Amino acid sequence: xxxxxxxxxxxxxxxxxxxxxxxxxxxxxxxxxxxxxxxxxxxxxxxxxxxxxxxxxxxxxxxxxxxxxxxxxxxxxxxxxxxxxxxxxxxxxxxxxxxxxxxxxxxxxxxxxxxxxxxxxxxxxxxxxxxxxxxxxxxxxxxxxxxxxxxxxxxxxxxxxxxxxxxxxxxxxxxxxxxxxxxxxxxxxxxxxxxxxxxxxxxxxxxxxxxxxxxxxxxxxxxxxxxxxxxxxxxxxxxxxxxxxxxxxxxxxxxxxxxxxxxxxxxxxxxxxxxxxxxxxxxxxxxxxxxxxxxxxxxxxxxxxxxxxxxxxxxxxxxxxxxxxxxxxxxxxxxxxxxxxxxxxxxxxxxxxxxxxxxxxxxxxxxxxxxxxxxxxxxxxxxxxxxxxxxxxxxxxxxxxxxxxxxxxxxxxxxxxxxxxxxxxxxxxxxxxxxxxxxxxxxxxxxxxxxxxxxxxxxxxxxxxxxxxxxxxxxxxxxxxxxxxxxxxxxxxxxxxxxxxxxxxxxxxxxxxxxxxxxxxxxxxxxxxxxxxxxxxxxxxxxxxxxxxxxxxxxxxxxxxxxxxxxxxxxxxxxxxxxxxxxxxxxxxxxxxxxxxxxxxxxxxxxxxxxxxxxxxxxxxxx
Numbered sequence: 001x002x003x004x005x006x007x008x009x010x011x012x013x014x015x016x017x018x019x020x021x022x023x024x025x026x027x028x029x030x031x032x033x034x035x036x037x038x039x040x041x042x043x044x045x046x047x048x049x050x051x052x053x054x055x056x057x058x059x060x061x062x063x064x065x066x067x068x069x070x071x072x073x074x075x076x077x078x079x080x081x082x083x084x085x086x087x088x089x090x091x092x093x094x095x096x097x098x099x100x101x102x103x104x105x106x107x108x109x110x111x112x113x114x115x116x117x118x119x120x121x122x123x124x125x126x127x128x129x130x131x132x133x134x135x136x137x138x139x140x141x142x143x144x145x146x147x148x149x150x151x152x153x154x155x156x157x158x159x160x161x162x163x164x165x166x167x168x169x170x171x172x173x174x175x176x177x178x179x180x181x182x183x184x185x186x187x188x189x190x191x192x193x194x195x196x197x198x199x200x201x202x203x204x205x206x207x208x209x210x211x212x213x214x215x216x217x218x219x220x221x222x223x224x225x226x227x228x229x230x231x232x233x234x235x236x237x238x239x240x241x242x243x244x245x246x247x248x249x250x251x252x253x254x255x256x257x258x259x260x261x262x263x264x265x266x267x268x269x270x271x272x273x274x275x276x277x278x279x280x281x282x283x284x285x286x287x288x289x290x291x292x293x294x295x296x297x298x299x300x301x302x303x304x305x306x307x308x309x310x311x312x313x314x315x316x317x318x319x320x321x322x323x324x325x326x327x328x329x330x331x332x333x334x335x336x337x338x339x340x341x342x343x344x345x346x347x348x349x350x351x352x353x354x355x356x357x358x359x360x361x362x363x364x365x366x367x368x369x370x371x372x373x374x375x376x377x378x379x380x381x382x383x384x385x386x387x388x389x390x391x392x393x394x395x396x397x398x399x400x401x402x403x404x405x406x407x408x409x410x411x412x413x414x415x416x417x418x419x420x421x422x423x424x425x426x427x428x429x430x431x432x433x434x435x436x437x438x439x440x441x442x443x444x445x446x447x448x449x450x451x452x453x454x455x456x457x458x459x460x461x462x463x464x465x466x467x468x469x470x471x472x473x474x475x476x477x478x479x480x481x482x483x484x485x486x487x488x489x490x491x492x493x494x495x496x497x498x499x500x501x502x503x504x505x506x507x508x509x510x511x512x513x514x515x516x517x518x519x520x521x522x523x524x525x526x527x528x529x530x531x532x533x534x535x536x537x538x539x540x541x542x543x544x545x546x547x548x549x550x551x552x553x554x555x556x557x558x559x560x561x562x563x564x565x566x567x568x569x570x571x572x573x574x575x576x577x578x579x580x581x582x583x584x585x586x587x588x589x590x591x592x593x594x595x596x597x598x599x600x601x602x603x604x605x606x607x608x609x610x611x612x613x614x615x616x617x618x619x620x621x622x623x
Contacts, residue, residue: 001029002038003093004084010068013195014076014105014135020092021084021095031088031311037060047097055552057087061216071378076105076135107190109202114542115188120238122210124175126201128188132523136192138541141166143173143522144199151208151241156184181240183209208240210342211331221347227318229349233329235297236342246292247273248305248316249343252283263446269330269343270422276317288314301576321352409564538599539567540590552601566599591616 004021011018022028039059058539062084080102084095114129130138139502143166147159166173178184187199207453222230223505236243251272270286279287289310305327306319319325330343389510415530480527497505509517550570557563568589574581587607591614592600602614 002088002140003095004028005095007082007084007095007098009100012103014071014103015074015076015081017100017102018068019071019082021090023067024065024086027374029088029092031084034086035297036064036066037085037087038071038073038082039085040079040080042075042080044075044078047055056290057519063596069215073454074102076102077137078102093302097286104193106194107131107138107192109137109198110188110190112200112202113188115202116202119204119206121180121207122178124178124184124204124206125172125202126175126186127172127190130171131190132192134192135192138168138190140168141188141192142191142196143188145175145184145186147179147182148185148203150179151181152179153242154236155179155182172443176207179240180206180621205406208333208335208338208340210235210340211238211243211333213237213329213331213342213344215346219346222302223351224349226321226352226383229325229327229347230302230306231305231327231329231347232300233292233297233303233346234300235294236331241333241338241340243294243331244334245332246294246297246330247288247330248290248292248311249286249328249330250289250319250326251303251326253326254285254319270340271339271341275313276315284542287450289316290314305349319349324351326350391476409523425496470511499587538593540566540593552589552607554599554606560622563599566596566603568603583606 002544004024006020006022008020010020019038023035037059039057041055041057043053043055044621046054056065060069060071071080071082078101080100080413082100083097086093086095108127108131110131111315114127116127118125126143128141143164145160145164146161147155147157149156164173175184182205184204185201186204187201189196189199191197214234219232222232224230233246233248236246247270261264270288272284274282274284274287274289276287276289278284289305291314294309305316307316308318309316326345327347327349328343329346330341332339413495509515509520552566552568552570554564554566566589568587570584571588572581573585588608589600589603603609
């Protein structure tokens, strides 16, 4: 006996398989007594969220001398594993297991309870779940919707039916362009390669919207008196629900509300129904002066605010002539427990000047006294301020005058000599107070060095005047004459020149033979440390050396006294005479050569530099 062969499917349907195999004979069974069984198995989802499957197994007996069989009640679009078992008294032989795939079928229905929606005024967001039994591959979803009911009388129901198709992985849809306050019948169905399944149906609805007013702009009042104002009321258009009621709202103007035309939401309107007496008791800024039924306002109708009548329980009290009022028109819609409110300002009533005249006359004397007192006080303050400015300017001019220029024309060779003698004489008479007043930082440093060289002693009177002047000018902190000398210069004083005298100074220094720019430059201190020939190799240009007065000095390394040199200079900064000023604010240096990189970073670390700015290209003039 051997196992059966040739197991094939003659017909495959979504829920059944028609099978056949080779005919049975004595040459296979080797016995007249035998039995034939057909066994199959397939997997089915358990339905849980974990995605687990359960295996279904079953064996069926097949009649003798039969070579075909039909399996029924199989799941669609499933793999079915089939084998044949032949048994006789001598034993049992099983055939090779063959796998067959059932065809797709119409998908199972979508659970209606899985359809959920979120309504808005003119949109609805709908979600659903895929069928529990897809019976194949879902290729698309189809959504149909139709308006069947509306609380807005302007909407025609039932409306046209519309259809939307969604992809297989899209189980949601946003409906837009819907009518407010309208109920829609929605159906959802899924499709496989076979066809659509049965639809899942539900009803969804949109929320109502606030009414809309037909006002192009703030209308002009029809008439106005001291205690009344007549306005034109126009009916509002309901959106999703008819207008339930109208309210005329009076707001006492106090500047907290914007005086302009507005179409406001519920929060900015007046949902609290305060009467005139209730508003006065609560201190509320607004009150309902009238409530009107929609039937009483079929068309545009004049209405007088403050006519002393009662409208639906609200007293239309006369307006106070001494106050300013804003008049609002409000419409309310109610449907299914929802309330929507919209309001618009339609008028503004200003206080009447005639009614204020008595009050103004009684307060005129008091107000005039206050005004005159304020004017007198302001005038006194202005005079004092101008006087202080004049004094400060005069002191500044006296201090910054430089009378060392000759007052009359002389021969050019004599003028230069007398100019130099006059300048030296004037510089010798400068005291410590002038030193504290210098507006240029370099002159301030030179002045201090000049006083140190001449042994200047500060008197108490001079020191007090220096402190007072420095506080007026907002200068740098006060220094005594006997202080630690500045590290940037030593030698004689070169005072600053006023801007007004700059042109005269330049002309005289250019034409003077005895003392000009050349002699003045040569009289500067010898600040170039040219004796250190070995330092020339530390810069990129041999002719450009650091000024020894204000160069950056590194901490010397052990056994190398010349290791304090780096080709870098301090730069001071001063903004305006009384403004920001600071010494050593910047450091200017050349790009370091390869052998100077270590010294460059020593300087950065030592001087606590937090930023490095490169102001040249990487390569300039071949360097």
